[in-house]
Amino acid sequence: MARGMADEQTPVEDLGAWRNHFLTLLDRIPMPIAVCSIDGEVHVANPAMATEWGTTPGRLRGRSLRELFTPRSEEQIDRLVRALRAGRTSRYPIEVTWRAGKDGAEREGEFTIDPIMAMPNPAPVLLAMLYVWDERPAPPSSPGGSVTEAQARILALAASGATTASIGKALGLTVDGVNYHLTRLSQRWRVQGRTALVAKAYALGVLAPGHWPPVPAEGLITRP
Numbered sequence: 499m500a501r502g503m504a505d506e507q508t509p510v511e512d513l514g515a516w517r518n519h520f521l522t523l524l525d526r527i528p529m530p531i532a533v534c535s536i537d538g539e540v541h542v543a544n545p546a547m548a549t550e551w552g553t554t555p556g557r558l559r560g561r562s563l564r565e566l567f568t569p570r571s572e573e574q575i576d577r578l579v580r581a582l583r584a585g586r587t588s589r590y591p592i593e594v595t596w597r598a599g600k601d602g603a604e605r606e607g608e609f610t611i612d613p614i615m616a617m618p619n620p621a622p623v624l625l626a627m628l629y630v631w632d633e634r635p636a637p638p639s640s641p642g643g644s645v646t647e648a649q650a651r652i653l654a655l656a657a658s659g660a661t662t663a664s665i666g667k668a669l670g671l672t673v674d675g676v677n678y679h680l681t682r683l684s685q686r687w688r689v690q691g692r693t694a695l696v697a698k699a700y701a702l703g704v705l706a707p708g709h710w711p712p713v714p715a716e717g718l719i720t721r722p
Contacts, residue, residue, distance in 0.1 A: 530628035536582060536613075538563040538624070547628065550598050550605070563626060567594040567609070571690065578611055582622070586613075589674060591681050593690075594628075606631045608685055629685065645704055649679050650714035656680070657696045657705055657712035 530547035543558040570593040607630040613622040706715040
């Protein structure tokens with residue numbers, strides 16, 4: 499019986515060990531990250547996130563992301579709320595501004611929100627990763643814009659009206675993989691929405707004009 503009880507306790511002990519490993523890893527990541535409840539209340543913040551506010555991680559616990567950061571678009575918030583209510587767990591970008599540190603300097607960036615199912619709690623938690631725009635490396639200089647081969651093909655298919663799922667099927671990518679590339683390009687080119695992203699791609703010469711179905715332009719595809 500004692501052995502049986504020990505076996506029953508092992509999964510709980512394993513969960514505790516993995517939680518400790520996760521928290522240790524979180525502390526070492528230089529990107530600002532917070533783990534939040536579904537309504538945006540901060541459960542855990544790493545030191546990089548606390549640094550944005552000139553405080554310690556413990557002082558951010560219990561505060562709301564909506565209190566700390568101002569979204570640029572309520573439509574992005576509404577999209578996330580609808581997705582959470584529908585039980586979807588895709589990745590969602592939310593552009594934000596905030597007053598950083600003790601000097602109160604205005605900063606700009608984007609949260610990547612990942613709903614994660616956390617056992618044994620049936621409600622998801624939100625993993626919020628903050629990309630600070632003025633700390634990103636500048637894109638390489640080039641005429642127009644340079645993209646990877648995968649990104650060029652994604653843009654061409656998006657311009658033809660293909661869905662995210664069909665783009666992924668055509669290129670051997672997951673839906674999250676396609677969304678990742680689209681999000682990175684939107685961040686880099688500072689546009690919102692697929693229509694604006696495709697228009698920007700034509701404006702930068704990434705997609706060749708006068709072709710249907712759309713095709714990438716020659717000379718602007720770089721290998722990753």
